[in-house]
Amino acid sequence: MPDTDPYRFTSTAPSSTPTYGSASTSADTSDGITRADVARTLLWAVVVISAVTNMALSYGGSATAPHLAAGIVTVLSAGTLVVRRLRGRRK
Template identity: 50%
Template structure:
């Protein structure tokens, strides 16, 4: 029996249910947190998460484009452009990760 189970059963014996309306194991978004974020609904993602997802998408797409350009024998300028985009996106991800450690 875990500590939480013990408290629940103890509260049941005392005539209290111990439920305060918050369920930390609920799979849906928390009801109180959605109202406290200005401009954010229950499914709103933090701005940093969206940026990180977009950067990873750019990395994957530009690396894939570089690979496709290699197989098709495209011009060197296209390879360089794709490589520069990949390097810049990876660099931005590294900078964000290092700043997030502080």
């Protein structure tokens, strides 16, 4: 039965000592964390943080400029996530 550990970062063969986080020399890196995964996670974090910031500014009664800045960051980040998703489907 193959190793199906969902928490394993590398696709190396199992050994007696865990190798979590070590670099894989194998050509098969389909189970590793890619740059696209990191970018998607960071974009989602920016979307959430900017949306929460916008809500806090709204309830705090601040000026219009901070609302616009937070809204623009939210829209650009969400738009980037949508474009990346649509381009990923096309391949």
